Amino acid sequence: MDILVIIFILFGLLFFIGGAVGIIRMPDFYSRLHPAGKLDTLGIMAVVIGLAIYNLHHFDTLSVLLSIKMILIVFFVFLSSPTATHSIVDAGMRAGLRHWTQKQRKE
Amino acid sequence: MITFFLTVSIIMCLLMLLSMYRALFGPTVLDRLIGVNAIGSKTVVLLLLIGFLYERVDMFVDIALAYAFLNFVAVLAASRYFHKRKGLYEESFMD
Amino acid sequence: MNSLTKEVASKKSSRRTATFFKSFLSFFLTFILMFGTWLVLSGKFDPLLLWLGGLSSFLIAFYFYDLLFPAFESGYAVTFIRFSKYAPWLIYEIMKANFHILKIVFHPRMKELIDPHIITFKTNLKSDIAITTLANSITLTPGTITVTATSDGVFKVHAIDRESAEALPGIMLEKVAHVFGEDV
Structure with a gap:
């Protein structure tokens, strides 16, 4: 059981590291959103599911309720993260930011 | 297991510092917003881990849930605020 | 003429009961959803807390039943x-x-x-x-x-x-x- 928890959390950590590195390395604002918005979502999903499994060690009503709450966090993040990403993209689009292309690299 | 959680929390704090770079030095306002959003999503996980470390998960899970809501609302409000702001366009070419 | 108005009236009333049934169903679903969320988030089962949760979810479901499930269909x-x-x-x-x-x-x-x-x-x-x-x-x-x-x-x-x-x-x-x- 513990091994499953550790695998889940390490997976989540890998995605989080990818997200943090991607935010720094990507060339422009639009492509930065790709790692920021989505690798983080999957990272939260993996880590929180791992913690919810770990929480079920002492099996009683309270811990089951706590695990349901954690799954509620995952569900909420899944709903809200695309909306937040879309709202940031929309703000950039309306302000008229241009996106980075291969042409700019060659120049 | 507690040692493992502690290690994961410390790594998470270091990752928050990495995202802080974008929040501090981002060329445009929206880049800073991305950095703040990334920090917020890491904080949710960090709160849960702190709850396990102090053995008060029942309390910290509520705080994490509220923080997830707050992070979402903050990002929405900030991006609406910068919706039609002039100057973002020029700012993106200031390297 | 008389029978026609009667028919129209009966049709209207049957439609009214149908819409009432539909809005009751969406009210009921909203209530169940709200009360379930209350139970999960509170985590305590005192009679007082159950009563308060039931009252607040009833009020929300009563006023906002058409937000989550606008037109209830099968x-x-x-x-x-x-x-x-x-x-x-x-x-x-x-x-x-x-x-x-x-x-x-x-x-x-x-x-x-x-x-x-x-x-x-x-x-x-x-x-x-x-x-x-x-x-x-x-x-x-x-x-x-x-x-x-x-x-x-x-x-x-x-x-x-x-x-x-x-x-x-x-x-x-x-x-x-x-x-x-x-x-x-």
Whole structure:
């Protein structure tokens, strides 16, 4: 059981590291959103599911309720993260930011 | 297991510092917003881990849930605020 | 003349009972949802707390029953079953694409691999919920972000490389259209 928890959390950590590195390395604002918005979502999903499994060690009503709450966090993040990403993209689009292309690299 | 959680929390704090770079030095306002959003999503996980470390998960899970809501609302409000702001366009070419 | 008005009146009353039944059903579903959330979030089962939760969820369900389930139809159950078949496929797709992004991020020559561009395509989706679901699914799948989605079904998508742009709209559009019972 513990091994499953550790695998889940390490997976989540890998995605989080990818997200943090991607935010720094990507060339422009639009492509930065790709790692920021989505690798983080999957990272939260993996880590929180791992913690919810770990929480079920002492099996009683309270811990089951706590695990349901954690799954509620995952569900909420899944709903809200695309909306937040879309709202940031929309703000950039309306302000008229241009996106980075291969042409700019060659120049 | 507690040692493992502690290690994961410390790594998470270091990752928050990495995202802080974008929040501090981002060329445009929206880049800073991305950095703040990334920090917020890491904080949710960090709160849960702190709850396990102090053995008060029942309390910290509520705080994490509220923080997830707050992070979402903050990002929405900030991006609406910068919706039609002039100057973002020029700012993106200031390297 | 008399019989005609009677018929009209009976039709009207039957329609009224039908609408009453529908709004009662959506009220009931909203109430169940609110009360379940209250139970999970409070975690205590005192009579006082149960009573307070029941009262507040009753008030919310009474005033806002038409927000969550606007016009209750029997198609909701079918849609729900189809959606629960769609969700695992979506999660598998998200996992697959996340590893792709992860590979790009850690690649030493990242700037040669990526090729950001914006693509536009038109779909025949009609209902708001189908368009919203497709837009959120596209955003959740890494490599693509929905920039705008209008109510006539025109999507503008920012893709990070050629490979993830080619996958659109394709199979995901077909699946979403099947879930909400619309033609592609």
